[in-house]
Amino acid sequence: MKLKSLDIGRLSTKNNLFLAPLAGFTDYAFRSICYEMGAGLCFTEMVSAKGLLYNSEKTKDLLFTTPSDYIKAVQLFGSEPDIMEVVCKSEDLKDFDIIDINMGCPVPKVFNNGEGCKLMETPVLAGKLVSSAVKSGKEVTVKMRLGIERGKDLAVELAKAAEDNGAKLITVHGRYREDYYSGEIDFDKIAEVVSAVKIPVIANGGIFTKQDADLCMEKTGAAGVMLARGALNRPWLFSEISGRTVKDKKSVIKRHIDLLLQKYPDKYVAINMRKQMALYLAGLKDAKKYKIKAFEATTTKELKAIINELNL
Ligand SMILES: Cc1cc2nc3c(=O)[nH]c(=O)nc-3n(C[C@H](O)[C@H](O)[C@H](O)COP(=O)(O)O)c2cc1C
Incomplete structure (x- = not known):
């Protein structure tokens, strides 16, 4: 794939090869490693908006960043626009440039709470969450799936709602909630989202080699790709995709x-x-x-x- 800088609102990334938010893994240390390997933008793991509101120290620890986070991008999950606004404007997030809102998490604890992937069913509420976060003056992005169940595609409508409410980038994990993390990525469905909005769309899912990244870019027409499990096992995948080899x-x-x-x-x-x-x-x-x-x-x-x- 051809690496290029991407504009996310007023920010410009080093390249279009991103590290996904990964709960339990994408802390400051792993993000630093990925930046050193050539990632263009790395996200924190998902952080509970309510946890921040209630001053949970454990939650706040997830916000620790270092200068290697040259653009600071936090992923939040939540479903209440008022809380989203307060948290995005809070001192806790003052250093962050990007707020990514999680609309893809499939786990029952999150889903049954109306958060994560459940928001795909309620694009009006999802749009309100975006506009509430935008009030902080930070750039807002959204990460979603294709939908909840196969045969009921929700990503195009949600992407449009996010864009209309001020989101500056969308990431689409090309699977449904019912797939969790297994199965083929549906490139065509990601391509539909790419055509439906003007803001950049990042394709995510199933990228474990340089060839996977090239194929995903070609088939989806996305502006970039996001690595998840492929980078967890082999952070040097960023270098390989960039055309460099890491010897040591x-x-x-x-x-x-x-x-x-x-x-x-x-x-x-x-x-x-x-x-x-x-x-x-x-x-x-x-x-x-x-x-x-x-x-x-x-x-x-x-x-x-x-x-x-x-x-x-
Ligand atoms: C251990 C683990 C933790 C994850 N945590 C998050 C998270 O915090 N936020 C999020 O949006 N997605 C999360 N995901 C989903 C990934 O970001 C990504 O969308 C998914 O793994 C698909 O990409 P892959 O097939 O390349 O792994 C997680 C996935 C795994 C395996």
Whole structure:
């Protein structure tokens, strides 16, 4: 794919290769790694608007950023326009440039609360959420799916409602809620959204190789792509898509650890890295053996020793 800068309202990204919001993973450290690998824009994981309103410290910790977040983009989930407005204007989000509103999350806890993907059924309310967030003066974007069930497409109407209410970019995950995270991406349906709005549309879903990214761009006509699980296992996928190779992948993983150590104590980092190590190890020779070792490690020194042994 051809990399190019994208305009999101008054902001311009370095390129059109984005990192998705990923709950439990896209913290400041992982975002830094992805920026270093060549990502053009990285989002925080989804953050509860209500959690921020009620001053939850755990929720606020998700907002931690570093200068590598050259454009600061937070994803919020919620369903109440008044709360959205208050939170977007609040001190907590003062440093953020972009508010992305989650309209794609399929999990029952969120969906049954009228949030995430459920908003696809109520485009008028979804539009109000966008216009409420826009009042903060920040650029507002929306991430959605194709709909809830196959045969009932909701993305075009929702995208238009978002655009009419001031959204400056839309990301479409080319699956339905009933698919969760499996199955083929429907490029044609993403292309329908691309044709329906004037603002840039980013295509998301199923991109694990450079070829996947090229095909997705060609078939959808999207302005860019967003990597999710493909980047979780292999953040150097950003470099590969950009046409560069990362020779020393072990150093990337060790740097991930070092970035976490800038904020958290050693033991916390060693334990917190376990889930990420499992992803880095997936598909490697002797992955099971190394995973057991990594899950037993309680210091980052031990983890780094394991990384040095990998055949990466
Ligand atoms: C572990 C995990 C956490 C996720 N967290 C979020 C999230 O916080 N916000 C969001 O909009 N999507 C979230 N998603 C969905 C991804 O952003 C993306 O849309 C989806 O994984 C499809 O892309 P992929 O097929 O390339 O993985 C999550 C997905 C996974 C697997």
